Amino acid sequence: MEAMYTTGLNIHYFGVIVLMGVVVFNIVMLSLSHHLIRYSKRMRIVMPISGSLIALILFTGAVMMAAKHLHFTFANVAMIAIAIIMIILEAKRYKTLKRKTDITQEGAFSEYKKKAFRFLGIEISLLIAITFWMILQ
Template sequence: MEAMYKMGLEIHYFGVMVLMGVVMFNIVMLALSKQVIRYSKRMRIVMPISASLIALILFTGSIMMAAKHLHFTFANLAMIVVGIVMIILEAKRYKTLKRRTDITDEGAFDLYKRKAFRFLGIEAALLLALSVWMMV
């Protein structure tokens, strides 16, 4: 049982680290993008990866909580809240891009970039803060 719990924690940590990499990749991809059409095509590839990683992290976290007999701690609640906030931020970022009429207007992609950088910055800060807190 201890080996399964340890493996689950390793999968959970690996998922968090890969998600941090995907968020950083999204930031770089957004910074280098000049055309909205090319960016939206690339984002349609990366978005399911982000969503799958968030789901992996939430799933492995819930399995770890079940292994601890659903013992809620402040850290567990913080991780759940951060997971929900990340889902909301990803949905807002996608919804903002999905509005074609706003994006195809002059200067709308720059406005989208500012919003997306803000969303991605919040995601990166939350992941980093929670990861550092869990390692301490």
């Protein structure tokens, strides 16, 4: 049982690290992108990856909580809240691209970039904060 819990914890950590890499990749991809259509095509590939990683992290966290007999701690509640916030931010980022960015409108992509950088900055900040908090705990 202890080996399974350790394996689940390692998968959970790996998922968080890979999610950080995907968020950084999104930031780099957004900063280097100059064409809306190319960016939106790339984003349609990367977005399911980040969603799947968030789901992986939530699933492994739920399995580990079940192994601990659903013992809620403040850290568990904080991780669940951050996962929900990240899901909302990803949905807002996609919705902003889908609805508010018109190809014919001048400067629309630069306006989207400002909002997307803000969303991605919040995501990476939350990930780094909870990671360092869990390491120090």
